[in-house]
Amino acid sequence: MQHPTKTPLSDALRRLVGRPVADIDTPALVVDLDAIQRNLGRMAEFARKHNIRWRPHAKMHKSSAIARLQIQAGAVGVCVQKTSEAEAMVAGGVHNVYISNEVTAPAKLARVADLAHAVAAENGQLAIAVDSLEGVRRLADAMNERRRGGAGAVIDVFVEVDVGGGRCGVTPGRAGVQLAHEIRRHPALRFAGLQAYNGKAQHLRTAQERHDAVGIVVQDVLFTRKLIEAEGVPVNLVTGAGTGSLVCEAASGVFGELQAGSFLFMDADYAANERDPAQPQFEHALFIKSQVMSCGVRHAVCDAGHKSHAIDSGLPRVLELPATGALEYFNGGDEHGILRPAGDNQRVPALDDVVWLIPGHCDPTVNLHGFMIGVGGGLEHGKVEKIIRVDARGALT
Numbered sequence: 001m002q003h004p005t006k007t008p009l010s011d012a013l014r015r016l017v018g019r020p021v022a023d024i025d026t027p028a029l030v031v032d033l034d035a036i037q038r039n040l041g042r043m044a045e046f047a048r049k050h051n052i053r054w055r056p057h058a059k060m061h062k063s064s065a066i067a068r069l070q071i072q073a074g075a076v077g078v079c080v081q082k083t084s085e086a087e088a089m090v091a092g093g094v095h096n097v098y099i100s101n102e103v104t105a106p107a108k109l110a111r112v113a114d115l116a117h118a119v120a121a122e123n124g125q126l127a128i129a130v131d132s133l134e135g136v137r138r139l140a141d142a143m144n145e146r147r148r149g150g151a152g153a154v155i156d157v158f159v160e161v162d163v164g165g166g167r168c169g170v171t172p173g174r175a176g177v178q179l180a181h182e183i184r185r186h187p188a189l190r191f192a193g194l195q196a197y198n199g200k201a202q203h204l205r206t207a208q209e210r211h212d213a214v215g216i217v218v219q220d221v222l223f224t225r226k227l228i229e230a231e232g233v234p235v236n237l238v239t240g241a242g243t244g245s246l247v248c249e250a251a252s253g254v255f256g257e258l259q260a261g262s263f264l265f266m267d268a269d270y271a272a273n274e275r276d277p278a279q280p281q282f283e284h285a286l287f288i289k290s291q292v293m294s295c296g297v298r299h300a301v302c303d304a305g306h307k308s309h310a311i312d313s314g315l316p317r318v319l320e321l322p323a324t325g326a327l328e329y330f331n332g333g334d335e336h337g338i339l340r341p342a343g344d345n346q347r348v349p350a351l352d353d354v355v356w357l358i359p360g361h362c363d364p365t366v367n368l369h370g371f372m373i374g375v376g377g378g379l380e381h382g383k384v385e386k387i388i389r390v391d392a393r394g395a396l397t
């Protein structure tokens with residue numbers, strides 16, 4: 001199995017455990033462990049209420065330790081997008097993994113087949129998405145090659161339907177029927193159901209827009225499912241949904257599994273969505289701790305630029321604290337952030353002031369860091385409880 005290079009845990013980081021938050025050097029990726037637990041509890045309760053399972057996306061946190069926390073809280077396993085992310089999860093002891101994405105390169109499929117066998121040996125299960133006949137055949141070839149000489153594992157295979165995202169997936173309708181039949185021809189593959197994820201729906205700002213978009217998703221799924229079942233093939237599970245739309249999929253009566261991932265950390269972009277009243281009140285749990293290193297008359301400069309956080313979904317927001325008041329963050333380049341007082345606040349931050357940035361987009365922000373520093377007892381007065389390795393950092397293959 002291939003693994004991304006592991007960043008060694010430095011002595012400095014090791015010594016941080018048990019120390020006050022004030023001792024965390026900046027810039028640093030910090031997670032609020034209490035907020036994570038609250039978000040997990042809210043998700044578990046939501047899923048219970050809707051009688052739906054959740055297999056959260058680990059592409060977001062890229063950490064097998066966090067995946068294990070999610071499973072402890074009731075998740076059935078995790079989703080990943082990449083073979084190497086799946087390898088990192090399995091190496092970290094997570095044995096129910098769904099690669100919710102197409103993998104078509106034969107060299108990668110050989111690794112997928114290895115993983116299917118590795119998790120089966122632990123009573124786990126690997127799953128994968130497909131959207132082409134050629135993809136199904138290549139997957140079957142890789143599984144058969146790995147099985148040669150004895151009984152072997154079976155991989156769960158979901159047919160992805162393009163339900164409006166315009167990315168991967170077959171057009172709703174007969175193409176799904178053909179793929180389901182092809183999957184069932186291969187003893188090492190098991191037709192597991194349909195994947196229906198619309199990424200474009202997640203950040204539609206109003207709840208009504210997201211409901212309308214998922215309304216179309218549900219029609220596409222029902223249409224495809226009906227055609228498949230008309231041929232005597234049961235569609236046992238429909239899986240999908242992100243943090244923006246999960247209330248709609250959960251209420252649809254069609255989805256059996258939620259894949260939302262970002263709810264755990266809640267980035268600034270998701271917080272800008274109008275919250276559907278039915279959606280649990282997820283809170284921010286991922287921050288960049290940063291410190292003021294230079295002061296002007298009307299602005300201050302902090303030590304976190306876009307090498308510390310991704311800016312593809314907008315600049316970070318600054319957590320408002322009594323010590324600093326409301327601040328706005330402006331782009332200062334790779335290593336700097338420009339801070340200006342916002343709203344009624346008149347005070348320019350002073351040298352050494354600490355600011356907590358809420359990243360615009362959690363997934364690519366986490367991928368910039370080798371570790372997350374886990375804090376308990378709050379950001380201002382808490383302590384470092386653990387260092388969490390981002391074990392799938394840079395896992396792109």
Ligand SMILES: Cc1ncc(COP(=O)(O)O)c(C=O)c1O
Binds near residue numbers: 197199240259
């Ligand atoms: C296939 C799939 N499922 C689920 C998700 C989770 O979405 P989010 O992290 O926005 O909740 C994503 C995110 O891009 C995805 O690509």
